Amino acid sequence: MKFASEFRDPKAAKALLAEIAQLADRIGATREKPVAIMEICGGHTHSIFRYGLDKLVHEGVEFVHGPGCPVCVLPRARVDECIEIAEKPGVIFTTFGDAMRVPGSKRSLLQAKAAGADIRMVYSPLDALELARRNPEREVVFFGLGFETTTPSTALAIQQAAREGLANFSVFCNHITVPEPIRALLEDPDMRLDGFIGPGHVSMVIGIHPYDFIARDYHKPIVVAGFEPTDLLQSVMMVLRQIAEGRAEVENQYARVVPEHGNAVSLAAIADVYEKRPSFEWRGLGEIDASGLRIRPAYRAFDAEEKFGVGYAGVRTELADPEGCACGAVMTGRMKPVQCPQFGRGCTPEMPLGALMVSSEGACAAYWQYGGARAAAE
Amino acid sequence: MCLGIPGQIVAITDAGRLMAMADVSGVRREVNVACVAEGPLEDLLGRWALIHVGFAMSLIDEEEAAKTLAALHDLGEAQEALAQMAEGDAALEGRA
Ligand code: SF4
Numbered sequence A: 001m002k003f004a005s006e007f008r009d010p011k012a013a014k015a016l017l018a019e020i021a022q023l024a025d026r027i028g029a030t031r032e033k034p035v036a037i038m039e040i041c042g043g044h045t046h047s048i049f050r051y052g053l054d055k056l057v058h059e060g061v062e063f064v065h066g067p068g069c070p071v072c073v074l075p076r077a078r079v080d081e082c083i084e085i086a087e088k089p090g091v092i093f094t095t096f097g098d099a100m101r102v103p104g105s106k107r108s109l110l111q112a113k114a115a116g117a118d119i120r121m122v123y124s125p126l127d128a129l130e131l132a133r134r135n136p137e138r139e140v141v142f143f144g145l146g147f148e149t150t151t152p153s154t155a156l157a158i159q160q161a162a163r164e165g166l167a168n169f170s171v172f173c174n175h176i177t178v179p180e181p182i183r184a185l186l187e188d189p190d191m192r193l194d195g196f197i198g199p200g201h202v203s204m205v206i207g208i209h210p211y212d213f214i215a216r217d218y219h220k221p222i223v224v225a226g227f228e229p230t231d232l233l234q235s236v237m238m239v240l241r242q243i244a245e246g247r248a249e250v251e252n253q254y255a256r257v258v259p260e261h262g263n264a265v266s267l268a269a270i271a272d273v274y275e276k277r278p279s280f281e282w283r284g285l286g287e288i289d290a291s292g293l294r295i296r297p298a299y300r301a302f303d304a305e306e307k308f309g310v311g312y313a314g315v316r317t318e319l320a321d322p323e324g325c326a327c328g329a330v331m332t333g334r335m336k337p338v339q340c341p342q343f344g345r346g347c348t349p350e351m352p353l354g355a356l357m358v359s360s361e362g363a364c365a366a367y368w369q370y371g372g373a374r375a376a377a378e
Numbered sequence B: 001m002c003l004g005i006p007g008q009i010v011a012i013t014d015a016g017r018l019m020a021m022a023d024v025s026g027v028r029r030e031v032n033v034a035c036v037a038e039g040p041l042e043d044l045l046g047r048w049a050l051i052h053v054g055f056a057m058s059l060i061d062e063e064e065a066a067k068t069l070a071a072l073h074d075l076g077e078a079q080e081a082l083a084q085m086a087e088g089d090a091a092l093e094g095r096a
Helices: A010-027 A042-050 A076-086 A109-114 A125-134 A151-164 A179-187 A200-206 A209-218 A229-244 A264-273 A297-302 A304-308 A327-331 A363-377 B062-075 B077-093
Strands: A035-041 A061-068 A091-095 A119-121 A139-146 A169-175 A195-198 A222-224 A250-252 A274-276 A279-282 A286-289 A293-295 B005-014 B019-024 B027-032 B048-052 B055-060
Touching: A010 A229, A035 A042, A035 A200, A035 A229, A042 A061, A042 A200, A042 A229, A042 A363, A042 B062, A061 A179, A061 A327, A076 A091, A076 A109, A076 A139, A076 A169, A076 A304, A091 A125, A109 A119, A119 B077, A125 A139, A125 A151, A125 A169, A125 B077, A139 A151, A139 A304, A151 A169, A151 A264, A151 A297, A151 B055, A169 A293, A169 A297, A169 A304, A179 A209, A179 A286, A195 A209, A195 A229, A200 A264, A200 B048, A200 B055, A209 A222, A209 A250, A222 A229, A264 A274, A293 A297, A293 A304, A327 A363, B005 B027, B005 B055, B005 B062, B005 B077, B019 B048, B019 B077, B027 B048, B027 B055, B027 B077, B048 B062, B055 B062, B062 B077
Parallel strands: A035 A061, A035 A195, A091 A119, A091 A139, A139 A169, A195 A222, A222 A250
Antiparallel strands: A274 A293, A279 A286, B005 B019, B005 B048, B019 B027, B048 B055
16 A cells, blocks of 8 residues: 555554544444445545545545535526526626636637637636726636635625726626535435535634534534545544544644634625525535625626626526536435446536536536546556 | 635735735735734734635644645545636636
C-alpha cells in the first residue's frame, strides 16, 4: 500500500484508523450493517476519494456523499435561464468556471459561449464589478452560485455596487443554504443516516449553531471538519465515539478555522442583501422549503431576475432529469455512482449528462477520476 | 469552488474599499479584506488568510497556511484556483 507516501502524517492516520476500527467494532458496525456517515460538502467528497479514505476505514463505516456540491444541485432550468440572459443584446455574463460545463436542457454555458454569447469566466464577483466599471455601456451580470461560503462575496459586491451607484451590474442569485437540505434528508423516511461530517468552509461563515437541530431534534451527531485527510479521519472517529457513547452533539474538529459563531461581517452582509425564498428547487432533490436566497427589495436594482424577468421572477418551467440518469438517487446516497446506468457510458467528465459528473466535488466525477487509478493500484 | 486558498497579505491597495494585495503561491491578487478587518488595516500586513473567490475570509497562522496549501495541491484545487485567477484577469481584458 502506498499509504505512507500519500499522507503527510502517516502515523497519525494509522492511529486514527485503528481507533475508528475499535469504535466501529464496539458499535457492532459490519459490512452488511454499516454505520452510514454523510459528508455534506463536495470538498470532503473529493478529499475522501483522493486519499481513498472510504477503502482505508473499517468496513463497517460507509461514507454517503451528500448534496454539497453547488453545481451538482443546480436545476437544468437555471442553466437555461443563464443562457437566456447571456444572449440578450449588450449583456456580458460572468460566472465561476465551475458552472461552465453544467448541462442545461439543450446546451451548457460553454456551448452558448462557443455559439457567440459574451460569457466570461471570472475568479471573483469583484472581477464582474470591475468589468461593469470598465464597460458602462454594457450590462454585466454575475451568476451568484454556491453555499454560505460564497454568499458573502456576492452580498459584499452588491453593497459595493450600491455605494458606487453602478447601474449596469446585477447578480443572478442562485445561492443556497446547507442546513435546510439536511433537514429534508433527515425527514425522508427512506434515508438511513447515523451521523454527519459538517462542511468546514461553510461553517467558517455561519458557525456551528445552525446545525443544532440535527443533534437536538434528530439525535444525530455532527462534526464540522477540515478537508485534510487526517481532519476527516479524526471527524469520523468523533462521530463514532458519540454514537458509541450514546451522545448526539455538534462538535467542531476544525476550530482552527471555524469560529463557534461564524464570521460577523459576512453574516451581516448576507442579512442585509438577501432574504430567504419560500422554497427553492434542487436538482435531484426537488423543492426544499427556505433553502434558497433572493435579493431583498432594497437592492432590487441589482437583481438580474427582476431586470430580465427570469427565474423565480418569470415563468417557471419544471424540467425532468434526462432519461436513465440517477443523479437524484446518487445525491441522496441511495445509489453509488457506478450503479447509475449512464456512468461511464452516456455520462463522462468530458460529456457530462448529469451535474455530478461536472465538478471535481461531484460524487460521480470523483468516482471516475480516482476509481480508475485505484483499480490500477489494487 | 468551495475551498479557500491561503494567501499572505502584502500591501493595502485601497483602504476605502477595504482592498489589499495578497500573495497566493507567488501570484499577486487584489482581495477584499472586509471579513477579516477588525482593527487598523495595517495590522493585516504579513498575515495569512484563507482567500475565497477574491475575499479574505479567515485569518490563519503560517503553519496552517502551509498545510492547507499542501492539501490543496494534492487535490488539484490550488492549481485550479490559480488558473481561475488568471482567467479572471483575462476576462477583464476581454481576452476570454
Ligand atoms: S453518472 Fe451521470 S447521470 Fe448518472 S448519476 Fe452520475 S452524473 Fe447523474
